[in-house]
Amino acid sequence: MTRSARFLKRSVALGAIALAALSLQPGAASAATEPAPSGGTPGTRVVGGVPAAQGEFPFMVRLSMGCGGALYRQDIVLTAAHCVSGSGNNTSITATAGVVDLQSSGAIKVKSTKVLQAPGYDGNGKDWALIKLARPINLPTLRTTTDGRYDQGDFTVAGWGATREGGGQQRYLRKATVPFVDTPTCQQAYGSTYIPGEEICAGIMSTGGVDTCQGDSGGPMFRKDDAGAWVQVGITSWGEGCARPGKPGVYTRVSAFSQDIAEAADQL
Numbered sequence: 001m002t003r004s005a006r007f008l009k010r011s012v013a014l015g016a017i018a019l020a021a022l023s024l025q026p027g028a029a030s031a032a033t034e035p036a037p038s039g040g041t042p043g044t045r046v047v048g049g050v051p052a053a054q055g056e057f058p059f060m061v062r063l064s065m066g067c068g069g070a071l072y073r074q075d076i077v078l079t080a081a082h083c084v085s086g087s088g089n090n091t092s093i094t095a096t097a098g099v100v101d102l103q104s105s106g107a108i109k110v111k112s113t114k115v116l117q118a119p120g121y122d123g124n125g126k127d128w129a130l131i132k133l134a135r136p137i138n139l140p141t142l143r144t145t146t147d148g149r150y151d152q153g154d155f156t157v158a159g160w161g162a163t164r165e166g167g168g169q170q171r172y173l174r175k176a177t178v179p180f181v182d183t184p185t186c187q188q189a190y191g192s193t194y195i196p197g198e199e200i201c202a203g204i205m206s207t208g209g210v211d212t213c214q215g216d217s218g219g220p221m222f223r224k225d226d227a228g229a230w231v232q233v234g235i236t237s238w239g240e241g242c243a244r245p246g247k248p249g250v251y252t253r254v255s256a257f258s259q260d261i262a263e264a265a266d267q268l
C-alpha cells in the first residue's frame with residue numbers, strides 16, 4: 001500500500017465513504033441500535049461476541065463521539081488518538097460508565113475537561129489519547145502492561161461497536177476472545193501499513209468471524225496477568241473490514257507506550 005493510501009485509511013475526517021475497507025473511523029454516536037437477534041446463534045454476533053455481564057468489565061467506558069475507552073485513573077480515560085481531534089481543553093465529550101446498558105438509569109455520565117492526543121500522532125501508529133474527566137468515577141481502573149510479556153496468548157475485547165461490517169452501534173456492551181497474531185503473520189496481512197513496534201494484532205486468521213469493529217475503537221484489549229488481574233495490552237485501532245479471514249484486528253501496542261501514557265497522565 002502506498003503511503004498516501006495508508007494516510008487516507010487512517011484519516012478520521014474522511015467520513016463514511018473511506019470507511020468501507022481499511023478504517024479507523026469511530027462508529028457514529030447517532031447510529032441506530034441493531035435489533036435484537038431473533039434466535040441468534042451464540043458466537044455469531046463486538047463481531048462474533050456475546051453480551052458482557054453487568055459489572056464484568058467495570059473499567060469500560062463509552063465515549064460520546066462513538067468510541068470506547070477504559071478507566072486509566074478514576075478521572076482519566078485511555079482511548080485511541082483517532083477518536084479525538086487534538087489536544088487541549090475540551091468539554092465536549094461525555095463518558096458513560098458503570099453500566100453495560102447505555103440507556104440504564106444507573107449510568108454514570110461525566111463530561112471531559114481536557115484531551116491529550118499522543119504527541120506526534122499523524123494517523124499511523126501512536127494511536128492513544130487520554131481524556132480528563134470533570135470528576136473521578138468510583139470504579140476500578142484497568143492497569144496497563146508495562147512490558148511486552150503479556151503481548152501473547154488470548155485477549156478479551158469489549159465494546160458497544162458494530163456486530164458486523166456496516167452494522168449499527170449497540171445498546172448493550174459485548175465481549176469476545178481473540179487470539180494473538182504474531183508480527184510476521186500480521187505483516188503478511190497488512191504489509192508496511194502495520195507498524196510492529198507500535199501495534200499488536202489479534203484475530204482468527206484462518207476463518208475470521210471474531211473481531212472488534214466500528215465503534216469499538218479506543219476500547220481496551222486485555223487479558224489476565226500472572227496474578228489473575230486484568231491487564232490492558234491493546235487499544236482498538238483499525239482493521240480491514242471486520243472479522244474477515246486473513247485480516248486481523250490491529251491494536252495500539254500498550255507496552256510500547258505505557259511510560260509515555262503514565263507521564264502524560266501525571267501532567268493532565
Ligand code: ARG
Nearest residue numbers: 024025026215216217239249
Ligand atoms: N477504527 C474502528 C473504530 O474507530 C475500529 C475498527 C476495528 N476494526 C477491526 N477490524 N478490528 O471504531
